[in-house]
Amino acid sequence: MTDSPAAGASPVVDMRGITVEFAGIKALDGVDFRLFPGEVHALMGENGAGKSTLIKALTGVYRPTAGTIRLKDEPVDFTTPGQAQDAGISTVYQEVNLCPNLSVAENILLGHEPRRLGAIDGRAMRARATGLLARIGLTVDPASVLSSHSIAVQQLVAIARALVVDARVLVLDEPTSSLDSDEVEELFRIVRVLRDEGVAILFVSHFLDQVYELSDRMTVLRNGTLVGEYLPRDLDRMGLVSAMLGRELGVLTEVERRSEERAPGSAPVLVARGLGRAGAIEPFDLEIHEGEVVGLAGLLGSGRTELARLLCGADRADKGTLSVDGETVRPRGPRSLIARGVAFCSEDRKAEGVVADLSVRDNLILATQASRGWARPVPRRTAEAMVAEYIERLDIRPADPDAVMGNLSGGNQQKVLLARWLVTRPRLLILDEPTRGIDVGAKAQIQKVVAELAAEGMAVLFISAELEEVVRVSDRVVVLRDRHKVAELSGGDVSVDSVMSAIAADAHGEVAVAS
Missing domain, CATH: 3.40.50.300 (P-loop containing nucleotide triphosphate hydrolases)
Known part of the structure; x- marks a missing residue:
């Protein structure tokens, strides 16, 4: 693992005072971030800390409301991801966003296919893909269909694709989330090879052991603001967790517990x-x-x-x-x-819970109705009694069974989803x-x-x-x-x-x- 950047070294990426607002709400507020050539830099923070927003500001998905971005000492103002890619910034996402029905070579060179007499030169494309795969030490048939390979290999193919544009900056967004330990080690080997070639690597992961194993520096965000930039040797795991969560061990006030223990x-x-x-x-x-x-x-x-x-x-x-x-x-x-x-109330209430166009009543009795089957509707009087009981018990507002679910506040939607399962006892x-x-x-x-x-x-x-x-x-x-x-x-x-x-x-x- 390398030490801090050499004296006088210039960052390949220098983001200053980056602010991103959505409808008046600041997702990022004056954040600074530096990324140097030949380093793995971990971007840390909990959900909602602003990691994804910062990456999207760097890669042209979002345009900052305020602040400046410099790439190799030159100011840049990307308005599309394509502009960022052309400038040498490539991103490999947690979910492999390639075309599983195409060959490995076609995925690697997609949009950059070599041509001969106006047509795609398949032989040249496979040769170029073989060279890029060899650069990261991956031996697969470039003519093979991508879907025939494991997720780990597909992730490495995505990295090879990032090298097509001669990437100076490689963003790895949760690249190990679907990999086993051996696959993680192979990915890390390739990351180290690229780092040693001078590529600047921004690494996002929630696995603390991996962060300390791979990263040369760390930047911590919390609630859209910068907490700090650290060398791993100067910030132990407890310090990192405290920085991410905004709490310090030893100075916490014990939260009031339940009035009685339940055996x-x-x-x-x-x-x-x-x-x-x-x-x-x-x-x-x-x-x-x-x-x-x-x-x-x-x-x-x-x-x-x-x-x-x-x-x-x-x-x-x-x-x-x-x-x-x-x-x-x-x-x-x-x-x-x-x-x-056994009842499960999902964390993603919008995608896996709320039926926005239905009424509070229909949302609340949904699980009960499903258990009976659609041929046996819940009797109207029974449904009204259940709905009235839980609207009162959970203080759902407005206390109107006919209110459209999508018009309720997030908290009241959550109460309706909780009630949906409580009525099933x-x-x-x-x-x-x-x-x-x-x-x-x-x-x-x-x-x-x-x-x-x-x-x-x-x-x-x-x-x-x-x-x-x-x-x-x-x-x-x-x-x-x-x-x-x-x-x-x-x-x-x-x-x-x-x-x-x-x-x-x-x-x-x-x-x-x-x-």
């Missing part, structure tokens, strides 16, 4: 043993009892949602066993677990970021309802990026890091400090401290 039921509602899915979450054990709230904590990308999707049957596990109320289940989809009383309720993006009042109301549900005997898995919130509502907290379950805390061990320590620990379970 787990005598038998677990759900038991997972060695449950896992390749590329999503490593095998884990978990029990959730009646009347218990289990919190799930970890940084973005740690595997929180992936774990939840296995428990509710949205994704199929390829390892381990799952049982509900003592009965082993092999779910083929969410319906089999819904039938056993589930044994286990999985809540994935139920308070994200809602106001303080709605957040407090949902937390209060979670406590009431547990007191009534319901089991709850509560997932949140806000550590204080997880600590406040949970009897136990399971901590994830880099897709692994790394800790399980209960009783007096449940605190923000202990959760942060588990998140920041290295691969050996020790909290690394900078020398």
Whole structure:
């Protein structure tokens, strides 16, 4: 790993005072960012920190409201991604955005095909592709169809494509999210080769171990502002986590806990043993009892949602066993677990929850109606009683069953989605970021309802990026890091400090401290 940039070296990218606004809301506020030739620079921050916005400002997707961008000491003002690519800035995204039905060579040279007599020269194209693949040490048949290769190879093909324009800057946006450990090592080998050739590499990842293994410097963003630029040796994992979350270990005020501890039921509602899915979450054990709230904590990308999707049957596990109320289940989809009383409220309410054009009533009874089948509609009187009960219990506003769902505030939409599952009387309720993006009042109301549900005997898995919130509502907290379950805390061990320590620990379970 290289040291800090050599004295007198000029950055290949120098962004100063970058501000990006949408409808008066600042997604970035006066951010500075430097990227030097021959370095891997990690861009760190939680969801909403502004990482993607900064990258899009650099690559011509967004035009900054204020600030300047210089490329090799020359001012630039990209208005399209094509202009940024022509200037030598290439991006490889988390989701491979290539054409799976085309050959490897066609994907690499797409838009830059060599021509002869006005037609594409296939032989020259394959030869050029072979040379680019050789540059990164990848041996595949350039004539082979891209879809015949693994995601890891496709990711490397995307990097080869980035080299077509003789990239001086390579942006890698979560490139390891779908790769196993061996594939990650191969990707890192290629990244180091390019770094040593002088390419400046901007690396975005939520895997702390990978960041410390690969990066030469780090820039941390939080809430659209710059926290700082650091050498990895000067910022230990705990310091990095604190910078990203805006909290410091040792000076945190303990959040007020529940007024009384809730003892787990005598038998677990759900038991997972060695449950896992390749590329999503490593095998884990978990029990959730009646009347218990289990919190799930970890940084973005740690595997929180992936774990939840296995428990509710949205994704199929390829390892381990799952049982509900003592009965082993092999779910083929969410319906089999819904039938056993497992309900899942997704973090993406817009894409996976809200039906914006329907009324509050129709949204609220949707799960109940689905369980009955469309040939047996919920009786009108029953539906009205259910809707009225939960509009009152959750203080949904406006208190009008006929209100159009899309016209409600985010907090009230979230309450309707919570009510949708509560009317089914589930044994286990999985809540994935139920308070994200809602106001303080709605957040407090949902937390209060979670406590009431547990007191009534319901089991709850509560997932949140806000550590204080997880600590406040949970009897136990399971901590994830880099897709692994790394800790399980209960009783007096449940605190923000202990959760942060588990998140920041290295691969050996020790909290690394900078020398």
